[in-house]
Amino acid sequence: MKYQAPKGVSEYFPPRSYAFEKVKESLLAPIRRAGYKLVELPVFEETELFTRGVGASTDVVTKEMYTFEDRGGRSITLRPEGTVGALRCIIEHGLDRGALPVKVFYSGQYFRAERPQAGRYRQFYQVGLEAIGSEDPALDAEVIAIADAGYRAIGLTKYRLEITSLGDRQSRAAHKVDLMKYIDGLTLDESTRARADINPLRLFDDKREEIRAMMTDAPILLDYLSEESASHFASVQKYLQDMKINFSINERLVRGLDYYTGTTFEFVHEMLGAQSAIGGGGRYDGLMQEIGGQPLTGIGFGLGIDRALLAAEAEGVVNAEDFGVDLFIIPLGDAAKTQTMILSQELRNSGHRIEIVFGDRPLKSAMKLADKNGARYVLIIGDSEIESGMVEIKEMSTGRATSISLTSLVATLAQESWTL
């Protein structure tokens, strides 16, 4: 085997590609129903957009970006996340000049040069949305509810929603001072110390027992929220409760992108191993302005399709059987082949899923093929059928055959009783 896909990319092919499609559509449907509008965005952007937007000190920017120079000497980067690019599009085309909030959604692949792992790929797929220009806590709740509806549409049940508030700039600054003071008093190894210097909140998320223990008495950001932030967060919770969306407050929830402020959330699946976050998002107060837009707040999420699929498979809620065809046509002989080509074209034009058998397979083998492809009905066309003008259409599940005239076939199949 000479060529293989680049390291860390996931490819989806039958039959799993069908489940992938289903998961993606399930996540997308609630977004569309809430009035969010599609934006198709480039997979690469000017590098600076990400260093400015995502945060120059984040791991994502410092060591996980696919960056290269294009032929004109510009520094280009494959998008490591979706929000910044979506906002760039909104700002560039003035979508935020009309009625607010602007509500957009998108889906596609993202790239991060990390060491691959279960549920973590160098190219991964996400469905995301952004709502720009409203501070209303009801919007926070809507965004969370949409994600939750997507997971439910897939059929997932073994996940939980964790939320917290990162507060506003002042809340954070005050907390950071005390947290740094606390961390300075700890004995940490060099790399952990370095991480703490970049973002002290990270230590809350450390998986090592000894670090967790050290952090149990650390000052919690929630205790430092300004009155405004606290009441906003309280409203979000109230709306979620009213909508009967289960959640828990994780005061130690940390996200890897620097732009988050206020409401922040994560959906965590319990059957996924180390990479258990299937989706997450939050509010970002300064981001629009940071990348050259109006000073508008915004909120959004990114839902990992790969991980949602993994979760669906772990829960056994994906059924990949619906990739069958309505009608399988088996031609016997040259004249029949021509007839089949014409017929399949007509039937496909009227919306049916039609497959035909290619090559000169023995009839028996052609029947097997139809069966394996999940054909609901099979039609055999040979010399006698062409001569008599009558064909038998066989229902595979019952084995029963019905006689229909060739000329009325298209019309007959369009009827209610033949719900192809």
Add this chain to the structure above:
RNA sequence: GUGGGCGUAGCUCAGCUGGUAGAGCACUCGGUUGUGGUCCGAGAUGUCGCGGGUUCGAGCCCCGUCGUUCACCCCA
């Protein structure tokens, strides 16, 4: 970037203490004339990841390398 596991037919894997490879599934054909799902029969398929070493002899041992996988970091 750091650490552990694994690399044998398309897939899942077996191969005992070293003697030049096997199963199941899948695939193709057949079980008398143009009808599938079960059953039976036949058949094709491997540079045993790659390179070196030890040995009379290596899929099995040693070294390296690449790939893969899981975990840390980080995150969807």
